[in-house]
Amino acid sequence: MTLSQRSLDHVKSASFIVLLFLAWEVSCVLFGISPIVLPPPSTVISTLIVQMPALWPHILQTLLTTMVGFLLGMVIGVALGAIVGVSRTAYNVAYPLLVGFSSIPKVAVVPIFVLWFGSGTLPAILTALTTCIFPIVVNVATGLATTEPEMEDVLKALGANRSQVFWNVSLPRTMPYFFASLKVAVTLAFVGTVLSETVAANRGIGTVMMMATASFDVPLAFAGLLALALLGILLYAVFAVIEQRICGWANRKQEFAMG
Amino acid sequence: MEAGLTSAMPTSRIAQLENVNVRFGKGSNAFLALDRTNLTVHPGDFVAMVGPSGCGKSTILKLVAGLLRPTEGHVFVAGREVGAERIGIGMAFQNPTMLPWLTIRENIMLPLKIVQPYAATFRRDKRTVFYDRAEGLLAKVGLTGFGDRRPWELSGGMLQRANLCRALVHSPKLLMLDEPFGALDQFTREELWSILQELWMETRPTVFLVTHDLREAAFLASRILVMSARPGRVTEDRQVDLARPRTLETTFQPEFTDLTNDLRRLIVEARQAKEPAQ
C-alpha cells in the first residue's frame, strides 16, 4: 500500500513540475514577456542543450568544487559534531558560537577568503565548506547527545562502559540525523560554491551566470540556473538513496506511526 | 572503615541501604528525596515498593542499580559498595526502549553483548547458544516467531514482553522493574504477572518491583514496602506468605483482598500525611 502511495506521490510531484513549466511557457507567450526579462522554458532548455559543450567544463568545475568543499565539511562537521555531542560542557559552550557562526551571511565571508587566498577555486571550496558545515555539526551533535534516558539507565545498570554505549546506541541512532543533514548540506555546498564563483572566479557556473547577465544573455543565465537546479536535485537524490539503504528503519518507523 | 563494613556484611544480603539520604537540587531548591533509609534485601526476595507518587521508589531502584549515588549513607550490593564493581543488573521500565534498528531477538541479546562472561563469547555464540536462549525466553512470554520482527511491528504489550526478556536474558542476580506493566491493559497485565512469577520461580533472581497497582504487588511480591511521601521513608515492611504459584484465583481469596485493602489504607495515610507540609 505504501509503495503505490509513494509512486503516486512521485507522479504528482512530476506533473506539478511539468504544469509549472507549462504555466511559465504560456504566460510568456500570453503576456508577450520579452526574453530579455524572462525567457520561456523552451528557450532556456534549448539554450542549455545548445551551449552544453561550452557549459560542460564550468558545470564540472562547480560540481568538483562543491564535492571537495562538501566532503571537507562532512569530515570536519562530523568531528566537531562528535566533540560537541559527546560532552555536555562542550555542547553548552559551543552551541552559541555555532549559532552565531551560522547566522553570518556567507556572502560576507567570500571577500575575506579572497583577501586571504586570492580568487579562484580555493575560496569557492572554503565557502562551500562553511555554508554546508553547520547542519552537519548540529545534527551529529543532537543525535549523539539525545539518547533516551531509560535506555542509558538500562545499559549502565548492565555495566556498559562509554564505548559500549557509543557503539550500540549512540552511533546507530545518530545515523538518520547524519544522513538527513547530508542531504541538506550537499545542496547548501552548491549555494556556497556558486556564491563564491559569482564574486571571484573565472570558471564555474556562477562565473558563467555573472558574465551572461553582464552581457544581457538572459537565456544563458537561466540555463545556468536550470543546470544548478538539476545538479542539486541529482546530489540530493544520491544522498537520499544512500540514507534509505543505511537507515531505512528510521523511515519505516515513521510510516508505521503515521498509519 | 568502609572496607571493614564491606567485608563484615554477611553474604545472605544481596542489597543493603544504610542510613541513606538522597538530596536533590541546590540552595533553596534543595530537598530530601530519601530520608535515613535502611533496607536489607536477601537473595531471591521479590520486593515490591508501593507508595504515593514522588516518594522515592524509583530513587531506591537507581541507588541499588548504581545509577545514583547517595548523598549520605552507604549502598551495598552483593557485599560491595555500589560503584565498585558492575554485576550486570537487569532493568525494565514502563517505556520498553527497544532499539528500532535491531530485530526483537537482537534487542533481547543486547545484554549478552555487554555483560561478562557472555560478552567474551558473544561473536561465537550469538548464532547458537545465545540464539536459543533468546528463542526460549520469547517462547515463555508468548512471542514465538517474533524474533525477526522489528520493534515498530509489535504492540505495546508485545514490546513489554520483549522488554522482560531483555532484562532477564543474562540471568541477572538482580532485576529492577520500574512500573513495567503500567501502560498495559488489565488482561495483558495479569497475564504478564503469571509469566513473570514463573520466570522468577525458575531462576530466583532478587527482584525490586515498583508499582502503583496494589494487586500487582500482592500477587507477585514476597515482601512489600510501603513508602511515605516526601521525604521518602519506608513506613511498612510486609511479608506476603500467600502460596505459590499464585493464580488469578488467589486474588479472590480473603487474605489477598485484606492485604490489598491494608495497603490501600496505608498509602492513603501516607498521602494525607504530606498534605499539611505542602
Ligand SMILES: Nc1ncnc2c1ncn2[C@@H]1O[C@H](COP(=O)(O)OP(=O)(O)OP(=O)(O)O)[C@@H](O)[C@H]1O
Ligand atoms: N534527577 C532528579 N533531580 C531532581 N529531583 C529529582 C530527580 N529524580 C527524582 N527527583 C525527585 O525526587 C523525588 C522522588 O522521585 P522518584 O522518581 O524516586 O519518585 P517515585 O516514587 O518513583 O514516583 P512515581 O511513582 O511518580 O514514579 C520526586 O519528588 C522527584 O521530583
Ligand SMILES: [Mg+2]
Ligand atoms: Mg518512579
